[in-house]
Amino acid sequence: EVLQSGLRGRGGAAFPAGIKWQTVAEPGAAQKYVVCNADEGDSGTFSDRMTMEGDPFMLIEGMAIAAHAVGATQGYIYIRSEYPHAIATMIEAIALAQAAGWLGGLQLEVRKAAGSYVCGEETAMLESIEGKRGIVRAKPPLPAVQGLFGQPTVINNVITFASVPLILARGAAFYAGYGMGRSRGTLPVQLAGNVKYGGLVELAFGTTLRELVFGFGGGTRSGRPVKAIQVGGPLGAYVPESQWDLPLDYEAYAAVGAVVGHGGIVVHDDTANMAQLARYAMEFCAIESCGKCTPCRIGSTRGVEVIDRITAGQQREQQVTLLRDLCDTMVHGSLCAMGGMTPYPVLSALNHYPEDFGVVAKEASHA
Numbered sequence: 001e002v003l004q005s006g007l008r009g010r011g012g013a014a015f016p017a018g019i020k021w022q023t024v025a026e027p028g029a030a031q032k033y034v035v036c037n038a039d040e041g042d043s044g045t046f047s048d049r050m051t052m053e054g055d056p057f058m059l060i061e062g063m064a065i066a067a068h069a070v071g072a073t074q075g076y077i078y079i080r081s082e083y084p085h086a087i088a089t090m091i092e093a094i095a096l097a098q099a100a101g102w103l104g105g106l107q108l109e110v111r112k113a114a115g116s117y118v119c120g121e122e123t124a125m126l127e128s129i130e131g132k133r134g135i136v137r138a139k140p141p142l143p144a145v146q147g148l149f150g151q152p153t154v155i156n157n158v159i160t161f162a163s164v165p166l167i168l169a170r171g172a173a174f175y176a177g178y179g180m181g182r183s184r185g186t187l188p189v190q191l192a193g194n195v196k197y198g199g200l201v202e203l204a205f206g207t208t209l210r211e212l213v214f215g216f217g218g219g220t221r222s223g224r225p226v227k228a229i230q231v232g233g234p235l236g237a238y239v240p241e242s243q244w245d246l247p248l249d250y251e252a253y254a255a256v257g258a259v260v261g262h263g264g265i266v267v268h269d270d271t272a273n274m275a276q277l278a279r280y281a282m283e284f285c286a287i288e289s290c291g292k293c294t295p296c297r298i299g300s301t302r303g304v305e306v307i308d309r310i311t312a313g314q315q316r317e318q319q320v321t322l323l324r325d326l327c328d329t330m331v332h333g334s335l336c337a338m339g340g341m342t343p344y345p346v347l348s349a350l351n352h353y354p355e356d357f358g359v360v361a362k363e364a365s366h367a
Contacts, residue, residue, distance in 0.1 A: 002069070002164060004172035006184030011037055011120075011157030012232065012261040012337070014183075014250045017164075023144040024070040024152040032072040033153040034063055034106075035129070036161055038079040038086070039113045039120040042233025044192035045264035047200060048158035051188075052079070052086040055162075056093035060108065062161030064097075065168060066154050067106045075108045076148075078125050081115055117288040121336045122155045124290060135290040136336045157262070159188060179205035183249045183260075191217045193230075193266035203248075210244040213267055224269040228277075228353065232261025234284055235341035237348035238274065259344065274353035279307045281345040289338060296339025299330045303346065310357050320359055323350070 003018025024032060036059065040048040051059060063075050077094075079087050087110060094108045116134045118124050123137035126148050147153025163185060167175045176184045183205035189212055191198045196218035203212075209229055213219070220226055228238040237258035239246075246252055253260050268277070282303035291297045303326055310319045327343030334340040350357060 001167055001172045005167045005175040006172075006179070006182065007160065007163055007167060007175065008183070008250070009157060010159035010163070010187065010262065012259065014260070017156060017160055020144050020156070021066060021070050021154055023142070024072070024154045027145070027152050029152050031074070031149075031151045032070055033148040033151055034067045034070065034072040034075040035126070035148060035153055035155045036063055036075070036077040036158060037120065037122060037125055037155055038077055038083075038158050039125060040080060040083075040158070040262070041117045041120045042235075042262050042264050044230075044266040045190050045233060045262050046192075047188040047190055047263065049083050049086050050200060051158050051162050052083070053089050056089050057097065058162045058165055059090075059158055060093060060097050060103075062164035063108065064103050064106055065164050066156070066161060068104060070152070070154055072154065073105050073107065075106055076111050076129055077108070078111045078113055078119075078129060080113045087112060116290075117284075118290040118336070118338050121338060124336070125155070126153070135292045136338075138335060159262075179249075180247060181205075181249050181251055183251070187248070187260070187263045189248070189263045189265060191265050191267070194220045194222055194269050195267040196221050205249050206247045208245050208247060209239060209265070212248075212265060213244075217267065220267060220269045222269050222271075224271065226267055227270040227272050228268045228274060228349075230266040230268070230277075230345065231264070232259040232344075233264050234281060235259075235337065235344055236261050236264070237344040238268075238277070238352065239348070240352040242352075257344065257348065259341070274349040274356040275307065275311050275358075276356075278346045278349040278357075279304060279311075281342055282307060285338060285342040293333070293335040293339060295330045295333035296335070296342070299326055299334075299339060300342060302326060303330075303342070307346075307357075310359070313358055316357075316359060320350070320357075 007017045008014040090110050119128045119134040124134040128134040143153045186204050188202040201216045282300050285300035289296045306323045330339045
């Protein structure tokens, strides 16, 4: 049912949930695990927190179904330490579900994260649950084959698991009836930043940024024109007005070098300096990098320096070429999405808002 529904991971990677479950279900391992990634670290995102605080049993039921489907007997919910109410709610809800006998043979536990952004990456999260330093593992092997404690493990985001009870209650065709292309079902979109009406809007895939930001969000809180909309967290691209009518769909966004990610939307008005925001993305990566791979660890530090030289007007043309080259190395050489996606906000800011870098449009024209 989950396979036929077209449900894909809502944490950002958008991998088909049913295929992942199938992979874990196949091996005859003595122990299998089901892990919920609730380390919602992206700026402007809060759908996981609202789900856990508002309807924890929806998540627990989804995890119990997943465990039953793959033959897992132990489950963990990895929640960021900045969510004390979600942690308390989940612990109490698990105890109630356990006492009522709803979990079958599944033992479910909450694990509290310790403030690392990179632990939102699935393999770094596994290291953390195992009590080790949260650094990224090289793949393969995939966690579905060799995950937690070296055993087959289902790892999904809160919203992915929370979508499962509806799929089983109403059928795969009902769920697949929403959305467009290969993006099926609904996505809880989070509106934040300089927006008049922030909050959560759950809609089928295929809606547009213009509809979301102006139809639901009411434009900017400052009343000034919208300049850029960042979609998909701090590592998501800045989407210019020319792309606001693009349908919210994983493939459509990927085609223009953007990401839907976890569905976080942060709005900026015309006072925003895109060069400073690009620098912030590089600096964020430098601070939060786990340090395991060179492109992310060193590349982000060099990226900050290069952007500073561009904005200071030092050999601007050569420095822009260098920044593009550096971003290319980070995209193709990083072990995980931390370094691999940091270039998205940087390049989108440079390509669509060259004037903020002091760059003439011809230098920035090639994406």
